[in-house]
Amino acid sequence: MSAEERLRAERLRKLEDLRAQGIDPYPARCERTHTAQQLHERFSELPPGEETEEFVWVAGRITGRRVLGKASFWDLKDGTGRIQLLLSQDALGEERYELLLRDVDLGDFLGAYGRVVRTRRGELSVRVEDVQLLAKALRPLPEKWHGLKDREARYRQRYLDLLVNEPSRRTFETRSRIVRAMRQFLDERGFLEVETPILQPIYGGTAARPFTTYHNELEQTLYLRIAPELYLKRLLIGGFERVYEIGKNFRNEGISTRHNPEFTMLECYQAYADYEDMMELTEQMVYAIAQELGKEKLSYQGHDVDVTPPWRRLPLREALLEHTGLDLEELPTHEALWEAVQRKGLFVDQQPTWGRLVDELVSEYVEPKLIQPTFLLDYPKEISPLAKAKPEAPHLVERFEPFIGGLELGNAFSELNDPLDQRERFREQEEQRRRGDEEAHPLDEDFLLALEYGMPPTGGLGLGVDRLVMLFTDARSIRDVILFPALRPKKDGARTP
RNA sequence: GGGCCCGUAGCUCAACUGGCAGAGCAGCUGGCUUUUAACCAGAAGGUUGGGGGUUCGAGUCCCUCCGGGCCCA
Secondary structure, eight states, rough: OOOHHHHHHHHHHHHHHHTTTTTSSSSSOOOOOOOOOHHHTTTTTTOOOOOOEEEEEEEEEEEEEEETTEEEEEEEHHHHTEEEEEHHHHHOOOOHHHHHHHHHHTTTTEEEEEEEEEEETTEEEEEEEEEEEOOOOOOOSSSSOOOOOOHHHHHTTTTHHHHOOHHHHHHHHHHHHHHHHHHHHHHTOEEOOOOSSSSSSSSOOSOOOOOOOEETTTEEEEEOOSSSHHHHHHHTTTTTTTEEEEEEEEEOOOOOOTTTTTTEEEEEEEETTOHHHHHHHHHHHHHHHHHHHSSEEETTTEEEOOOSOOOOOEEHHHHHHHOOOOOGGGSSSSSHHHHHHHTTTTOOOOSSSHHHHHHHIIIIIIIGGGSSEEEEEEEEEOOOTTEETTTTTEEEEEEEEEEETTOEEEEEEEOOHHHHHHHHHHHHEEEEEETTTTTTTOOOHHHHHHHTTTOOOEEEEEEEEHHHHHHTOSSSSSSTSSSSOOOOOOTTTOOOO
């Protein structure tokens, strides 16, 4: 029997002993009048050595224990904080006190009843006169002092990470506040929150490979959405002027410190607006979130960042000229651009199109440099099949991506609402798909049908929620802001359960 | 996909150039009625991620597989 199994067997033995004493180790109901935090707030003025007339019930997990013979001090941790329990043989009786010491372990859930007292050393405590076992734990918690450090274990057993690593817990509380602030910002501006299909007969809205599934009853292949875009646009056609959706997207691609196969996205659309309006919306929304967190100025991975609007507007052509010395206007064909890249001695996989090559260059040489909030704007039409062309430069589109701390946070356009142009763009994508681009957009006849009924001029924005959380929590890896990140399954030979 | 690094007790970590696998916490036994990482005494706890190889001898060197991290693509 391994050490781990012995520890578990020891606790199982205690569980049986408790049952033999007529104690239900997993009762259905529990008493509770106060949280730890409520006691600390309410009795902050209680002087050392004094106790209340009033009795309270507290409930939580035992995380520490100091036994001094016939009296002992136990730490009880609940969702709000910690409170000390003072147990003594005098108050509980010899038999009950010894049973508690014998059969209750660190990690068990316990309810405790008694007067509130501040000890001579100044620690607010409950002087326990009655207890109720609430749940027995069969496995030991990670060490109290050092916590759980093993990254793999922290990801695979997030509950332990949350339990013993306070910063991790705070990260996910911050995540929730960010999403709440985002909703509040949009709600106040008259945006309607909606839900659109995750299972889609044709995927679209961005360039990515989808997960495929099958509906038995419909006898139909379905795709997990890679973006909600084409459904949200149908709502604009239906007359809603401002809509948004916060939800999961699924992309069947690589996993990295910035990519999880399922991730959370905000998409919002505003009729009678364009990408300039969406830039303002973006910087105002991120600023509102920052204000909510008190982080208008923040540090991300060692860089000082200030998200106060207005943010820098940087045309993509200028950015590439500055960081690579290449002028896209002088390299209008794939051949010319490819040759220039080669001359620079840069290693870039040869991509099937000019636009893809531009995309590679930007990712490689420009994006990591964009530390202060920046809108990179005016992208090649070729890699933006859902965006409206710039009237004064028809090979470019009204599209931007916001960057902070080198993180790509989203994507936005003046949405293409010309159904005939849209059909032509889809046709070009089909052409690219035939040439081997697996990520090219498939033609969506049903979306084109909707578009032919007329969509108002519209600005659209997608923001990566996980990336935004990374920024505000100074997380290096997206796995640190996703509760249960995708990991390879554990197989024989792996160490962690 | 490529390169580098890591995996030792439930948890956190040691182990020199290849030479008896250790400690703290948790657990167990005993003591202790105001502790705060309580303390004191004692006993126990190992497939060193899996498999193979080199060697008198492998946690340590080599190969391979699994998982994770970082960098590159």
